Every structure is written in structure tokens, then in C-alpha cells.
Amino acid sequence: MISFENSQYIKDQQKYTETVALEHIRPVARYFDDHEHEEPWDFINFIWNEGRKTLKNLAPGEETFEEPFMLQMHINEMIGWGDMGFYMCLPYPSLGGTAITSNGNEAQKNRLIERFRSDKVTWTAMALTESHCGSDAGAIRARAVQDGDSWVLNGEKLFVTNARKSLIDSDGFLVVWATTDPSAGYKAIKPFLVEKDAPGVKISKLEDKLGLRSSDTAVVLLEDCRVPFENLLGGVDGPGFKGAMKTFDEARPVIAACGCGIARATLDLLKEKLAEEGIKIRYGLPRNLMTSLERDIVDMDAQLNAAWLLVIKAASLVDQKKPNTLESSMSKAKTGDIVTRITQKGVELLGALGYSKKTLLEKWMRDGRIIDIFEGTGEINRLVIARLILGYSGKDLR
Numbered sequence: 001m002i003s004f005e006n007s008q009y010i011k012d013q014q015k016y017t018e019t020v021a022l023e024h025i026r027p028v029a030r031y032f033d034d035h036e037h038e039e040p041w042d043f044i045n046f047i048w049n050e051g052r053k054t055l056k057n058l059a060p061g062e063e064t065f066e067e068p069f070m071l072q073m074h075i076n077e078m079i080g081w082g083d084m085g086f087y088m089c090l091p092y093p094s095l096g097g098t099a100i101t102s103n104g105n106e107a108q109k110n111r112l113i114e115r116f117r118s119d120k121v122t123w124t125a126m127a128l129t130e131s132h133c134g135s136d137a138g139a140i141r142a143r144a145v146q147d148g149d150s151w152v153l154n155g156e157k158l159f160v161t162n163a164r165k166s167l168i169d170s171d172g173f174l175v176v177w178a179t180t181d182p183s184a185g186y187k188a189i190k191p192f193l194v195e196k197d198a199p200g201v202k203i204s205k206l207e208d209k210l211g212l213r214s215s216d217t218a219v220v221l222l223e224d225c226r227v228p229f230e231n232l233l234g235g236v237d238g239p240g241f242k243g244a245m246k247t248f249d250e251a252r253p254v255i256a257a258c259g260c261g262i263a264r265a266t267l268d269l270l271k272e273k274l275a276e277e278g279i280k281i282r283y284g285l286p287r288n289l290m291t292s293l294e295r296d297i298v299d300m301d302a303q304l305n306a307a308w309l310l311v312i313k314a315a316s317l318v319d320q321k322k323p324n325t326l327e328s329s330m331s332k333a334k335t336g337d338i339v340t341r342i343t344q345k346g347v348e349l350l351g352a353l354g355y356s357k358k359t360l361l362e363k364w365m366r367d368g369r370i371i372d373i374f375e376g377t378g379e380i381n382r383l384v385i386a387r388l389i390l391g392y393s394g395k396d397l398r
């Protein structure tokens with residue numbers, strides 16, 4: 001029988017994460033939204049030195065739970081509930097690490113684990129997007145040319161989350177996707193590990209953003225950037241571009257879980273403000289007897305639950321080592337949709353209070369908008385879903 005009851009271990013980890021959110025995130029969330037490009041070092045150091053002792057999932061190789069990915073979804077949801085920008089600042093493998101574990105060989109995966117076991121706070125980042133290609137990732141122009149026992153990388157990568165943290169604040173990794181042969185299409189697109197001291201890599205700009213303003217998003221320039229031959233992830237016969245898609249299969253539920261956290265934070269705040277006005281939601285009442293406000297809240301609760309169920313289905317497949325492309329895209333497309341609608345409705349229902357900076361709601365509305373943009377926009381995820389359900393190839397349906 002399917003059980004949706006969480007184990008005691010997940011409940012304990014959720015409780016701890018909630019305390020972290022309440023004590024280390026919420027009190028400073030507004031400050032870091034107002035001071036983009038300042039980094040929340042107190043939170044980062046707390047997680048690296050203390051938080052990881054309890055949240056062992058954040059340190060690769062230390063996972064103690066039999067369903068680590070499912071556990072991670074609950075942690076992400078709770079940190080997203082605290083503040084999604086802070087989730088993006090977490091010193092743990094995140095998107096770059098997923099690229100390494102999805103594409104790398106054992107030696108490369110061990111390098112990642114060792115780095116995260118060192119004393120120095122560490123991040124990873126992944127650079128796919130370029131000025132002319134975001135959704136159409138197969139059109140990458142960044143070049144990788146073999147020269148003796150090195151690869152030489154040239155190109156410009158945009159909107160790279162945690163590039164500053166990986167290359168300046170820590171001895172982290174940047175996974176750069178580049179083509180070894182522009183005439184060969186997808187087949188020639190490969191992932192390369194670029195380290196902090198690699199010659200020819202530099203951050204040329206930090207973006208100013210609508211939301212997630214506590215998180216750094218940078219432009220990365222690669223000018224004759226030389227990396228050792230063994231920094232090609234998975235080697236010459238590695239999964240290549242298919243590996244990028246595999247990375248997204250794991251990364252999309254991660255982002256969707258954070259989005260569910262933002263939506264739940266909104267609903268919690270709405271219910272709290274309504275309760276302060278003496279308004280209680282009468283769950284279970286026939287719909288025709290509910291007030292319009294009650295119907296709005298109940299609909300939002302239902303939409304959030306639907307999104308969350310898709311997230312945990314996609315996550316459960318990862319833990320079972322089964323394909324989850326369809327469920328992963330569904331979780332991301334659904335959450336992108338509901339978090340946008342719920343945060344906007346929240347601002348609407350609270351009126352001027354929602355629009356003001358007296359609460360974090362207007363910020364959550366800005367933060368939540370990203371769920372439908374990065375790691376595959378809503379439209380791209382719907383294309384993936386349609387292809388898989390209808391049996392079309394990428395060429396047939398684009």
C-alpha cells in the first residue's frame with residue numbers, strides 16, 4: 001500500500017530545517033533582498049560548520065537515509081519556505097554537483113566528495129546558457145579544443161548561479177558545457193570541470209535581478225581557458241549532451257520543491273493574517289456555502305498539494321534509480337504555475353499590505369517567478385511532457 005506518511009527521520013530533519021529557517025533565514029531575508037550582491041555569510045558559515053552535522057544530506061558521501069533524494073525534497077521545501085534565495089546560497093553540491101554525479105566517472109565524483117569534506121566552504125555551479133541560447137541548449141557556441149593533454153575553452157556564459165561562490169569565494173567547481181565540434185550538433189556538446197585557478201576564466205558581471213537577490217548570478221568569460229584533459233566529465237565517451245538532460249531530471253524536482261516552499265509560506269501568511277482578523281477557513285463545507293475567500297484559499301491548498309505530490313513522485317523515482325523525465329518536468333511545470341498564481345493571489349487578497357514591504361509576500365511573488373524560468377521554462381517542460389506522452393521526438397515537436 002502507498003503511504004504518504006513521512007518517516008520519523010524526515011519529520012526530525014524537517015523540524016530542524018524549520019528552526020534554521022526561522023532563526024537564520026527569515027530575520028535577515030529582507031536585508032539581503034535590499035542589499036543585492038552582499039552575501040549571507042553568517043547563514044553560510046552556520047550551515048557549513050553546524051547545520052551539516054544534522055542535515056547530513058548536504059554533505060555528499062555522508063547521506064545516512066535510504067531515500068536521500070526524497071529527504072532532500074523535504075529539506076529544500078522548508079528552506080524555500082524560509083527564503084529561496086538562501087536555498088541558492090547553500091554550500092552543497094546543487095546544480096553543478098548534480099552535473100558531476102550524473103555525468104562524471106568515479107574519480108571525478110570522488111573529487112567532488114573530497115572537496116565538500118574539506119574545511120573550506122565549497123560550492124559548485126553549472127554554465128550552460130549563452131546570449132543566443134537558453135531553452136535551445138543544443139545551440140551552444142562555447143568551444144572546447146583539445147591541445148595536447150589539455151582542453152582550451154572559449155566562450156561567454158550568462159546567468160550562472162553561484163559562479164562567484166564557486167570561483168572566488170571557494171575552491172569550488174564550475175561545470176561548463178561546450179562543443180568540441182560546432183558542425184556535429186548535440187553529439188559534440190560536453191561538460192568540462194573548470195576550477196578557480198584555471199587560467200582564462202573570469203567573472204565579468206554580476207546580474208541585478210527581480211528576485212532571489214541574495215543569490216549571485218554571474219556572466220562568466222572563458223578566454224583560452226585551459227583545463228586538464230581529465231576534466232572532461234565522463235571522458236570522451238561520456239554521456240555528453242544527454243548528460244545535461246539527466247542533470248535536469250534531478251534538478252527540476254529540486255527547484256519545484258523550493259517553489260512549493262514559497263507557495264506554502266504564502267498560504268501560511270495569508271491564513272495567519274486572516275486569523276488575526278477573526279476569519280477562519282471552514283474546510284469541509286460544501287463549496288456553494290463557502291465565501292469567495294474560502295474558495296480561493298481551499299483552491300490554493302489543493303493546487304499546492306497537487307504540485308507537491310508530483311515533486312515527491314519525481315523524487316521517489318530518483319531514489320529507485322528509475323527514469324523520471326516525465327514526472328520531473330511535470331513537477332516543475334506545475335509548481336512554476338501554482339507558485340506564480342498563489343503568490344499573486346496572496347498579494348491581491350492582502351491588498352495594500354500584500355503590496356507593501358511590511359511582510360515578505362511581495363518578495364515571495366518576485367522570487368517565485370523564477371520557478372517557471374530556469375532549468376527549463378514552463379513552455380519547455382510542457383514540450384517535454386507532450387513529447388513523452390504523445391511519443392514524438394524532439395525533431396517532431398519543437
Ligand SMILES: Cc1cc2nc3c(=O)[nH]c(=O)nc-3n(C[C@H](O)[C@H](O)[C@H](O)COP(=O)(O)OP(=O)(O)OC[C@H]3O[C@@H](n4cnc5c(N)ncnc54)[C@H](O)[C@@H]3O)c2cc1C
Nearest residue numbers: 126127128129133134135159160161373374375377379398
Ligand atoms: C536567476 C537565474 C539563474 C539562472 N541560473 C542559471 C545557471 O546556473 N546556469 C545556466 O546555465 N543558466 C542559468 N539561468 C538561465 C536560464 O536557465 C535561462 O534563462 C532559461 O533556460 C531560459 O532561457 P532564455 O532566458 O534564453 O529564454 P529563451 O529560451 O529565449 O525563451 C524566451 C521565452 O520563449 C519561450 N520558448 C523558447 N523556446 C520555446 C519553444 N520551443 N516553444 C515554446 N516556447 C518557447 C520560453 O519558454 C520563454 O518564455 C538562470 C536564469 C536566471 C534568471
